[in-house]
Amino acid sequence: MFNAAIKAVDLVLNVSLSRRTVLCSIRHYCKKSPKKLRVSEALEGSNVGSNITVEGWVRSVRSQKDNLFVHVNDGSCLQPLQIVASSELNDALLTFGSAVEVSGCLKQSPSRKQPVELLADRINVVGGCDTLEFPFKIKERHGLDYVRQYPHMRCRTNVFSSMMRIRSAASSAVHSHFTERGFIQIHTPVITSNDCEGAGELFQVEPSGQMTEPDKNFFSVPAFLTVSGQLHLEVMSGAFSHVYTFGPTFRAENSQSRRHLAEFYMVEAELAFTQSLEDLTKAVVEAMLKKSFTVISYTEAIDILNRSSHKFVFPTTWGCDLQTEHEKFLVRHCGNLPVFVTDYPYDLKPFYARDNKDRPLHTAAAVDLLVPGVGELCGGSLREDRLDLLTARLAQAGMESTYDWYLDLRRFGSTPHGGFGMGFERYLQCILGVDNIKDVIPFPRFSHSCQL
Structure with missing residues (x-):
């Protein structure tokens, strides 16, 4: 894998780097880069203490004075993963239904409602959601007859x-x-x-x-x-x-x-x-x-x-x-x-x-x-x-x-x-x-x- 990575770097950058320099750089990146997990894998709890990245859709957003609480699900299970972040990471595009990529440290949750939570240091809104036009509302219960009108959603x-x-x-x-x-x-x-x-x-x-x-x-x-x-x-x-x-x-x-x-x-x-x-x-x-x-x-x-x-x-x-x-x-x-x-x-x-x-x-x-x-x-x-x-x-x-x-x-x-x-x-x-x-x-x- 490292040999292929070295060749790729040489080809793309068209520069001649020493094998030792590139190898050290790749190992350093692999060590520091957060592990990408699905929500179901994160909820299993075996990666507590690790830096991870999850991707999914926002199911709820709750902002307090200092903290931001976001529930994210990627469809791998029914239960969402709770994201806890500084309110400074809040974004106008961070709304119900938006697609996000979140990185941070996975910790055991002090609440009984979920086994773990992600202490986020980065929240990237991949795709915004127009909540005014979105047919499903966060606090409403929609019957099957209603949701059937939106087969694509x-x-x-x-x-x-x-x-x-x-x-x-x-x-x-x-x-x-x-x-x-x-x-x-x-x-x-x-x-x-x-x-x-x-x-x-x-x-x-x-x-x-x-x-x-x-x-x-x-x-x-x-x-x-x-x-x-x-x-x-x-x-x-x-x-x-x-x-x-x-x-x-x-x-x-x-x-x-x-x-x-x-x-x-x-x-x-x-x-x-x-x-x-x-x-x-x-x-x-x-x-x-x-x-x-x-x-x-x-x-x-x-x-x-x-x-x-x-x-x-x-x-x-x-x-x-x-x-x-x-x-x-x-x-x-x-x-x-x-x-x-x-x-x-x-x-x-x-x-x-x-x-x-x-x-x-x-x-x-x-x-x-x-x-x-x-x-x-x-x-x-x-x-x-x-x-x-x-x-x-x-x-x-x-x-x-x-x-x-x-x-x-x-x-x-x-x-x-x-x-x-x-x-x-x-x-x-x-x-x-x-x-x-x-x-x-x-x-x-x-x-x-x-x-x-």
Whole structure:
């Protein structure tokens, strides 16, 4: 390191200095230069007595006759570091929200409110903050509805920064869970040519510039932003048995509700050699909930709804899709515990769901998980692995040629298999009790709103 520093000095200054002179200068600087720490490292207390430098944003300023008290945080933790300085270091630019660099000696604090404090001998305001225009005020408590109006600034509030820390920890926990159980992570594509869900809620992908052949598709076929990585996971489960993906998915739903987004993250897993819905539901619980739950069939759910005295907006006849009001009622009916609803009508589920062959009801081996406060959290199914039944259903829908590659998966070494997908933002809503899904994602995307 010292040799490189000597060469750098020679090159920049274009002077010839003795090796001994430069070496002594560098050692002297390294000995005297304060150690740069993050606020979280300073608060640990292991550097008490050392000269340090911290950088961050001012959370509060309190000036007395002789002393100046400043709280600084750099986002490495929730607790700020208290800065104590002479009032002579006060600066008109030193305000709430300003970015600063502070150097001084780290000491144990005489107050129980914080373990250490920094006795500053230098405060440099790196970037000032216009407190009159700044949307968040130091002594005001701002609700989530208010801070949502400022997507570029809300990360500076305690409540939203706490949300993002939890989101980060939950994301790491998802990866750890699957890795520890031998799952292989697959980076499924964001751009795809298939509509996995068959609902038609797709964003089509097209180049913004002029193409040399304007009547041709860029990919030679229509391409879309993915609604699910499931079909690609099925491909990979034929080689790795247990696979998962965790990434962005997109739905062109014209919804302004508290539980829908146009862009959100999905945790999806696919398991080969899975032959029953019971195995699949156990996998979901082990992965995400780790608590007791109730299992009812779709037919039982419809019966519960029809026997209740509640007046529903949407119909509750057998064969109808369960709406949010139905889902929330079923959760309450079952004691506000997670509820697995199994064996949905065959016609309600996509082409890949396994036919239970239970005439006359005709249901599919599909399951939805309903949770308190949210409704549907995730859905899954056993996949149709019988080539003749899958071929017939695709032919009926006029999609046989489009999904010929999918039929190949059944022709060459197919196994009974199944999988599930869980909306990550809804999961965060569930565990945190957050009412609006837009408050658990950094930059929400929904109809008529794409800020930043």
